[in-house]
Amino acid sequence: MASELFPGEKVLAYDVTSPLDTDYYAVFADVGGPDRAQWSRAREVGEALAPRMAEAWDRAEYPLEALTALGEADLYADGVDHPGVTPMSPLAAGLVNMELSRVDGSLGTILAVQGGLALRTLALFGSPEQQERWMGPLSRGEVPGAFALTEPDHGSDSTSLETTARWSDDGWVIRGAKKWIGNGASGGVTFVWARIDRADDPDHGQVRCFLVEQDTPGYTGTVITGKLSLRGIHQAHIALDDVRVGADALLPGAHSFKDASTVLFATRSGVAWSALGHATACYEAALAYAGQRVQFGRPLARFQMVQERLTQMLSQLTAMQLYCRRLAELEASGALRPTQASLAKYHNTRTARDIARTARDLLGGNGILLENRVMQHLADIEAIHTYEGTESVQALLIGRDITGVGSFV
Numbered sequence: 247m248a249s250e251l252f253p254g255e256k257v258l259a260y261d262v263t264s265p266l267d268t269d270y271y272a273v274f275a276d277v278g279g280p281d282r283a284q285w286s287r288a289r290e291v292g293e294a295l296a297p298r299m300a301e302a303w304d305r306a307e308y309p310l311e312a313l314t315a316l317g318e319a320d321l322y323a324d325g326v327d328h329p330g331v332t333p334m335s336p337l338a339a340g341l342v343n344m345e346l347s348r349v350d351g352s353l354g355t356i357l358a359v360q361g362g363l364a365l366r367t368l369a370l371f372g373s374p375e376q377q378e379r380w381m382g383p384l385s386r387g388e389v390p391g392a393f394a395l396t397e398p399d400h401g402s403d404s405t406s407l408e409t410t411a412r413w414s415d416d417g418w419v420i421r422g423a424k425k426w427i428g429n430g431a432s433g434g435v436t437f438v439w440a441r442i443d444r445a446d447d448p449d450h451g452q453v454r455c456f457l458v459e460q461d462t463p464g465y466t467g468t469v470i471t472g473k474l475s476l477r478g479i480h481q482a483h484i485a486l487d488d489v490r491v492g493a494d495a496l497l498p499g500a501h502s503f504k505d506a507s508t509v510l511f512a513t514r515s516g517v518a519w520s521a522l523g524h525a526t527a528c529y530e531a532a533l534a535y536a537g538q539r540v541q542f543g544r545p546l547a548r549f550q551m552v553q554e555r556l557t558q559m560l561s562q563l564t565a566m567q568l569y570c571r572r573l574a575e576l577e578a579s580g581a582l583r584p585t586q587a588s589l590a591k592y593h594n595t596r597t598a599r600d601i602a603r604t605a606r607d608l609l610g611g612n613g614i615l616l617e618n619r620v621m622q623h624l625a626d627i628e629a630i631h632t633y634e635g636t637e638s639v640q641a642l643l644i645g646r647d648i649t650g651v652g653s654f655v
Contacts, residue, residue, distance in 0.1 A: 262531040273567040285341040291319045292349035299350040302478040317387020322361035328369040330381045336577035340519040347523025351626030352478030354520045359428035362513040364391025367437045371499030390434030394424040411440040420489040430482030431467030455500040464489035475629040511584045518590035521598040522566045524623045528605035529559045585647040592640040595631040
């Protein structure tokens with residue numbers, strides 16, 4: 247039964263979450279074939295999961311059925327080049343990321359962690375035996391995958407990580423701590439980056455990667471509570487208390503921090519696309535609300551100040567779209583440089599913040615309601631603005647590239 251309306255209450259709710267497919271410059275109008283099909287599949291799955299993810303965000307729960315659903319929809323390829331993974335172009339991977347992030351930021355992060363980080367690490371550096379055992383379960387979302395590089399004391403300076411792996415008898419003993427690890431306490435596998443402590447090893451002192459099953463004795467993943475961003479996926483604080491793994495746990499293709507950077511460089515593009523998804527949701531919510539919300543006897547859309555704000559947001563959103571499309575073209579041609587990905591991430595997360603703030607303001611008090619999602623996107627953007635390299639780190643990487651002078655302390 248519909249709720250009774252009283253004087254002063256002509257509207258019970260506003261429809262501000264339906265997609266409007268904003269593309270003012272027709273940046274994606276020519277997308278077709280497999281790219282369009284994968285994009286459409288992401289929308290279908292994302293919209294189906296939206297109610298559950300909204301509930302999960304409110305309760306700070308991680309619905310693992312969402313991880314499985316993305317796997318069943320074959321969305322974890324994320325541009326990973328491997329015979330066991332369905333091919334996905336850089337453009338399709340970006341559009342899938344954008345679409346899932348438009349629906350829910352935690353969904354976009356599930357995609358980034360499972361596909362962009364864990365699956366990519368295994369595909370790039372794993373042994374044939376490791377890939378045979380784990381590529382299928384990870385790509386299908388049957389087993390959660392985690393990428394453990396960041397430590398409590400080492401975020402932006404992750405090159406200084408202190409987790410060690412020392413040789414003992416017939417295996418490795420890993421000791422250290424990791425923090426902010428998506429899927430790190432979800433009962434799956436974790437790709438742990440650790441510094442080799444073995445004097446006779448040519449990689450002594452170098453950073454290498456180990457595949458660690460999370461039920462291994464000594465591995466303790468604790469969900470980080472109190473988050474106000476990306477509340478629909480859990481990040482973990484991991485303690486590695488002399489975790490013993492066999493020689494076959496070492497990924498043979500990873501020999502230095504540069505290899506870890508290869509994975510991060512690839513996912514940095516994904517963050518730019520994710521920011522575009524968040525910004526699209528916020529702009530479209532503001533546009534829809536402006537047409538539905540009546541004040542002073544007329545829709546907000548009829549006020550000059552509102553039209554100016556919407557125009558500003560559209561100009562920013564279109565720039566983000568152009569960044570992302572060019573990013574995909576460069577990546578597809580093999581010409582994308584790491585600092586170009588850094589610039590896209592730097593620009594898009596900053597711009598998404600601006601768009602989200604403007605949208606929240608335009609919605610007034612309704613802007614803080616979770617049902618309208620703008621405030622949720624605003625909070626989630628704060629996380630993607632930081633992860634895969636903070637704004638300051640991106641600026642220093644770009645600054646070094648354009649001036650030829652490094653200014654890292």
